[in-house]
Amino acid sequence: MDIGAINPVFLIASLMVAATPILLAALGELVVEKAGVLNLGVEGIMIMGAVTGFAAAVTTGNAWLGMLAAIGAGALLALVFAVLTQVLMANQVASGLALTLFGLGLSALVGQGFVGATPPRTEKLTFGPLTDLPVVGPILFNQDPLVYVSLALVAGIWWWLKSTRGGRILRAVGENHDSAHALGYKVRRVRILAILFGGACAGLGGAYLSLIRVPQWTEGMTTGAGWIALALVVFAAWRPGRALLGAYLFGGIMVLQLNLQAAGFRIPVEYLAMSPYIITILVLVLMSSNRGRTSLSAPGSLGRSFHAAG
């Protein structure tokens, strides 16, 4: 094997691509959890986004229409979850699982005619002379537009949660829904909107996988990305900036293990392919072992359903 064949600049540029789908899904879920809702259906929403985006892009020949369709599909599936948990007061854990099982099945059904198709290409953005800069150029100034969208989303969500009235209401609803209700905020409406936003983000993340990262449609292609996004929210301690850090660390691990596979590292492929999941578990352990800190940063009403009494 030849570790020297792995080019660090290329590695960083491609880890950003590997991290973007998880980052998008994690940012959406972060907002959902900040509103006090635990949506375990991220995996199901992502894969529906992946197949809808792919199908729409192949049919229309336009990748951006595909992305829009994926956003719509993600929000639609999230709406099912919102109705179940917010209107019909169903258990959030079970509803999220149902969403994942349903999404995996439905995506396989929808995607049947699209196995082996090639999606329209999405061009990378170039910034003239900036792109030609050594090292910085390929990393910062030659990515596809969605990488920049995801970065803007990190900043946007951070600012919105911290500094706007809407963000404060959302956090109040997530910290203590009874107090928020007593103050006159519409707990249910805030949560439904947050769930829809989370679904849209996860759908877009899924489409990024099928249209840009892979780009192809295969059954079950998200392979746990949605679950990793959920873990990432815990790792991030519900802070957008740390979600970015976590996603890029994780993307680095994914790209590195793929590079090691390609370089013929003397470990069977299957063990290398396990590493992202094992590392995610280790990170979860590290984050949660500090009991005081996790319970302080987790939204107070996370996972509890709200029913206005009387």
Place this chain on the structure above:
Amino acid sequence: MLRLEKRPSPSQAWNYATPVLAVLLTMIAGGILFAILGKNPFEAIRLIFWDPLFSEQFGSYSRPQLLIKAGPLILIACGLAIGFRAGIWNIGAEGQYIVGALCAAAVALWFFPAESVLVFPLMIVAGALGGWAWAMIPAILKTRFNTNEILVSLLLVYVAEKLLAAAATGFLRNPDGAGFPGSRNINQYPSAANLELIPNTGLHWGGVAAFAAVLFTYVMLQRHILGFHVRLAGQAPRAARFAGVAPARLVLICLGLGGAFAGMAGMFEVAGPARLISIDFNAGYGFTAIIVAFLGRLHPVGIVLAGLLLALTYIGGELAQFMLSIPAAAIQVFQGMLLFFLLALDVLSNYRIRLALPGRTSEAK
């Protein structure tokens, strides 16, 4: 406007009625799905729910399949239901099932070709221990480090799948298999084979184990102090702590039992219907068992009925795939919808729906 009013305690009548209603609604929604796919919905529903049991043409083949498919579902669901009752969410049964099968297969292949009556019981022990050990990972991480057991148990499914691939192509591969992936055929190794006990019924040792698990779960949940603690912890965690129920011990017991049951299910499958360890050995029983547990109301008797019903959708799904070329994934959608409807209808057992006329509402919001 409709308004929900929380019932003081869940309605017993709706508790029994909602699973039946959910199945009916799923049939209707499924029919619409099949119509969209351009198939005759009535024929499809008949093929899935009626023909596997009662048709002259297919019945003799598919009736035994019912027990073969229901066995692992019921066995796994029993273990899961104990945990779910206590609010402990083991959703990684699929991984525990795989690891159980791998351990059992490893024991069988280690003894191969020696014949002994001890091999089969040892495989059961190995399967149960394998599943138990895999479930102990989230359990210990939960009790020691307070790590979320939902995420860890689920992520370990992916690790188990990779381990399965490594076993099928590497350390458990058949040395006489000309380099093809897959282990030796354990079903053809007399000491290890899990054969049909009564011809043409589909009953193998896995079915017996499922029956034993149902009895065990019933006695434990309804008659044993441990079952009382499980239910107490699920319904009133604070009261449970005052009553001296140690949450950590409960986590270890619930996840351990769930893992052991799933591991045993994997053992019976690899030595029986699946015949060998292959890359695509797992068929999603661990996930479908979650639906079985909920549809059966987390009650052992309900789980038996729900397990048989979901086994029927597997068999009927294959039949519909063969006869009407309905895609296999449609059945997965069908099972997912069933859980949706069930969760949605639960509102009827937990809440009263009241018509709130404007102007007549007395409470100030």
